[in-house]
Amino acid sequence: MTDDDFALSRRSFLDRVLVASAGVGMSVAAPWTALAAAEPASGPRVRLGVIGTGDRGRALIQNINKTRNCTVAALCDPFAPHMAKARALAPANTPVFTDHRALLDAKGIDAVVIATPLDLHARHTMDALDAGYPVFCEKAMARTIADCGAMVTRARQRGKVLQIGHQRLFNPTYLNALKRAKSGEIGTITQIRASWHRNRSWRRDVPAGGQEREINWRLYRARSAGLMTELATHQLQVASWFMDGLPTRVMGSGSICFWKDGREVYDQVALIYDYSDGRKVIYTSMLNNARYGCEEQIQGSKGTIEPELGRIYQEVQPAAVPALAKMRKDVQAGRKNTVPIGGATWFPELPVTTPGDSLGWGEYDETMLQFEGFGEAVRSGKEVPGLLAQAYYASVASLLGEQAIDTGRALDWPTDLVTV
Amino acid sequence: MSEVEASVTRFAAMGTRVELHLFGRDDPDALAAARAAIEAVEDALTVRRESPAVALNRVLAVGGETVVADPLLWEALIAVDVAWRATGGLFDPSVRDEPELLRGLTDERILSPSAVPRRTPGPSWESLGGSCETSTTWAPASAGAERKGGETISHQCFSSGDVAAVGASSRPPSPLGPGLRRGTSAHGADDTAPLPRWSALTIDRATRRVAAAHPLALDFGGFGKGYALDRAVAALCSAGVTSAFLSAGESSIAVIGEHPLGGGWPLAIPHPEIDGVWLTELELTDASLSVSSTVGAGAAKPGRAAMVRPTDGAIVTRAATAIAVATTGAEAEALSTALLVADAPALARLRAAAPERRFLFSHDAPTRADRPMELTA
Numbered sequence: 001m002t003d004d005d006f007a008l009s010r011r012s013f014l015d016r017v018l019v020a021s022a023g024v025g026m027s028v029a030a031p032w033t034a035l036a037a038a039e040p041a042s043g044p045r046v047r048l049g050v051i052g053t054g055d056r057g058r059a060l061i062q063n064i065n066k067t068r069n070c071t072v073a074a075l076c077d078p079f080a081p082h083m084a085k086a087r088a089l090a091p092a093n094t095p096v097f098t099d100h101r102a103l104l105d106a107k108g109i110d111a112v113v114i115a116t117p118l119d120l121h122a123r124h125t126m127d128a129l130d131a132g133y134p135v136f137c138e139k140a141m142a143r144t145i146a147d148c149g150a151m152v153t154r155a156r157q158r159g160k161v162l163q164i165g166h167q168r169l170f171n172p173t174y175l176n177a178l179k180r181a182k183s184g185e186i187g188t189i190t191q192i193r194a195s196w197h198r199n200r201s202w203r204r205d206v207p208a209g210g211q212e213r214e215i216n217w218r219l220y221r222a223r224s225a226g227l228m229t230e231l232a233t234h235q236l237q238v239a240s241w242f243m244d245g246l247p248t249r250v251m252g253s254g255s256i257c258f259w260k261d262g263r264e265v266y267d268q269v270a271l272i273y274d275y276s277d278g279r280k281v282i283y284t285s286m287l288n289n290a291r292y293g294c295e296e297q298i299q300g301s302k303g304t305i306e307p308e309l310g311r312i313y314q315e316v317q318p319a320a321v322p323a324l325a326k327m328r329k330d331v332q333a334g335r336k337n338t339v340p341i342g343g344a345t346w347f348p349e350l351p352v353t354t355p356g357d358s359l360g361w362g363e364y365d366e367t368m369l370q371f372e373g374f375g376e377a378v379r380s381g382k383e384v385p386g387l388l389a390q391a392y393y394a395s396v397a398s399l400l401g402e403q404a405i406d407t408g409r410a411l412d413w414p415t416d417l418v419t420v
Numbered sequence: 421m422s423e424v425e426a427s428v429t430r431f432a433a434m435g436t437r438v439e440l441h442l443f444g445r446d447d448p449d450a451l452a453a454a455r456a457a458i459e460a461v462e463d464a465l466t467v468r469r470e471s472p473a474v475a476l477n478r479v480l481a482v483g484g485e486t487v488v489a490d491p492l493l494w495e496a497l498i499a500v501d502v503a504w505r506a507t508g509g510l511f512d513p514s515v516r517d518e519p520e521l522l523r524g525l526t527d528e529r530i531l532s533p534s535a536v537p538r539r540t541p542g543p544s545w546e547s548l549g550g551s552c553e554t555s556t557t558w559a560p561a562s563a564g565a566e567r568k569g570g571e572t573i574s575h576q577c578f579s580s581g582d583v584a585a586v587g588a589s590s591r592p593p594s595p596l597g598p599g600l601r602r603g604t605s606a607h608g609a610d611d612t613a614p615l616p617r618w619s620a621l622t623i624d625r626a627t628r629r630v631a632a633a634h635p636l637a638l639d640f641g642g643f644g645k646g647y648a649l650d651r652a653v654a655a656l657c658s659a660g661v662t663s664a665f666l667s668a669g670e671s672s673i674a675v676i677g678e679h680p681l682g683g684g685w686p687l688a689i690p691h692p693e694i695d696g697v698w699l700t701e702l703e704l705t706d707a708s709l710s711v712s713s714t715v716g717a718g719a720a721k722p723g724r725a726a727m728v729r730p731t732d733g734a735i736v737t738r739a740a741t742a743i744a745v746a747t748t749g750a751e752a753e754a755l756s757t758a759l760l761v762a763d764a765p766a767l768a769r770l771r772a773a774a775p776e777r778r779f780l781f782s783h784d785a786p787t788r789a790d791r792p793m794e795l796t797a
Contacts, residue, residue, distance in 0.1 A: 317431060318436075319437075321437070321667060321670055331679075335681075336681040336686065339686060340689075342687060342690070342743070
């Protein structure tokens with residue numbers, strides 16, 4: 001792809017974001033989009049220090065490289081193989097560090113990007129905020145609900161921008177889906193069935209020199225809530241977004257059901273999140289069957305949206321009874337024939353397999369847009385509106401779900417959360 | 421009429437697909453009124469969501485009493501009461517062992533009952549009293565095995581202007597005491613099932629007060645489709661429609677007037693399991709039809725509850741299809757259910773009252789040419 005091609009693709013993407021965000025109610029539901037999709041101001045690029053250069057950290061670096069207002073200005077990772085791969089993606093002579101405090105002390109950056117294991121998010125974020133830097137932190141926010149709140153509080157205390165990575169918030173397909181849902185196209189949304197099903201162990205090979213709990217940190221409870229924080233967080237954010245509210249209660253069950261390899265986190269979870277007026281979000285995640293993959297089935301009284309597939313479906317009205325259709329034709333033709341009917345049939349309640357319609361607007365890596373928004377927030381000192389609340393509540397929902405599973409109890413939505 | 425489709429409406433309601441066909445006129449307003457009538461019945465009687473029926477069930481579930489304010493629900497209760505008496509208690513939409521219904525909501529059923537006087541005022545069925553026949557098998561009245569696109573078991577022709585006299589009794593036949601009763605199924609299986617409890621209801625027609633002597637709930641089931649079609653028929657007739665065909669799930673049919681080309685509406689009831697075989701042929705004029713079966717697609721529907729004979733709690737396991745024609749859909753639905761669950765004596769009485777419009781076809785017997793079907797209707 002040439003630079004011109006990329007610029008055209010990018011502009012097209014941004015136009016779609018803007019069109020999607022222009023619907024009724026969208027300025028409230030997605031207040032960040034108009035700002036984020038605006039052309040970045042001219043001037044020096046925002047210099048980002050990236051802490052954590054594993055798979056996700058390197059993906060973020062690649063997206064930062066696509067932005068028009070940010071650049072990678074420092075790297076930090078104690079694991080040499082990761083750092084080596086990251087350096088290949090960063091500008092030449094980018095300073096590298098093995099300790100995050102050294103990066104923070106070294107200056108030469110305007111903000112920090114954190115892509116470390118989950119249990120380190122809170123400490124790294126606090127340290128960066130205390131050092132005076134705005135922070136972009138990967139989701140989920142932290143290992144505990146208390147730490148999530150503490151991150152918000154610290155950002156407010158320091159007067160610094162805190163942004164959490166939830167790329168679906170910038171995805172034009174999702175934005176268009178939300179716009180169409182808000183226009184009433186699928187009626188009243190009463191249930192969202194979300195799933196993230198994979199068929200692989202989630203276990204990474206530990207390279208020479210690596211340590212199991214550093215490489216496979218997602219599999220250990222001290223470091224991660226596993227499926228809940230690493231996968232469910234995304235979809236719980238989407239669910240509350242479309243429900244236009246927060247859960248009131250969660251109940252769930254989990255197990256180490258298939259991958260009995262010494263991991264500590266569940267490889268299978270099933271939860272129900274109650275919302276006001278009896279609405280439900282039903283969430284499942286598993287690691288030994290990928291048939292249903294990653295999807296949110298947003299179900300209203302008039303239709304269904306599946307944003308990952310990019311499809312919208314209208315509720316299907318019953319097909320004509322063939323015998324009665326023939327009867328009409330016979331009458332028109334002047335024929336009076338016996339009508340075979342009354343065979344004790346029922347309206348079949350099988351899954352509907354109609355193809356639906358495309359939500360449109362194709363693929364683009366919206367993570368880039370998050371960084372352009374973050375870059376402008378760093379420049380202005382003002383957060384992109386609405387993002388932090390979405391991320392905070394999504395993390396709380398995922399961690400509360402873990403607690404519900406662990407305790408075997410239905411847990412009410414916390415009343416002592418910080419105000420975002 | 422040149423534009424046929426203009427006089428048709430199709431929609432989902434009562435847990436099934438509904439089709440309303442008008443002939444001789446294009447009248448969207450009449451169709452809309454008929455649809456609204458059906459949906460109003462669903463709104464009043466559904467147990468899939470909040471409704472007057474659900475509210476009533478909450479009260480009955482604790483053995484309480486209340487005044488039924490909703491007119492459709494009230495009419496339904498009266499119609500069921502008439503049907504219960506007329507069928508000797510064989511049609512009984514009350515349940516005692518359905519926790520979800522007793523809690524006030526279920527996600528599975530739809531219900532509704534009631535008799536809407538249609539062309540002929542109605543619901544004064546006669547009692548089941550009289551002689552008691554013991555045979556469960558009879559030859560179909562005017563049965564003529566003829567082929568017409570397939571094998572036909574019997575052929576009936578009638579109009580419903582003459583009301584089916586099923587017997588009359590001022591009170592239901594079997595004394596239904598409270599509590600569980602041990603019963604014996606149609607096949608002799610020893611079943612224990614809680615007896616339905618319509619007899620535990622007190623219905624004060626003057627005050628519209630309904631009281632339950634024991635905890636119970638109402639699940640009108642397919643009866644609601646017939647009742648809803650009655651309401652739709654009334655709406656269409658009020659709009660001046662003189663020829664129409666109404667279907668709710670294809671097992672509940674109502675016709676208004678004659679066929680557009682004259683004479684009755686010729687219908688054939690297919691065998692529920694054998695393609696190309698018809699159980700019987702009928703001609704309807706101003707009548708309603710109901711088909712109930714323990715086999716076929718409907719019976720195989722996941723989650724469908726077993727058929728229980730209300731009078732003794734026996735679970736009905738025989739493979740059979742019941743067909744009933746009556747003046748109203750409510751009557752037809754009650755009768756087809758009663759025919760299906762009746763024991764031999766009751767079945768004989770029901771049939772004898774109107775043999776040309778009440779049938780029970782047993783499918784337990786071998787079928788096809790090499791294994792001729794045994795007719796019980």
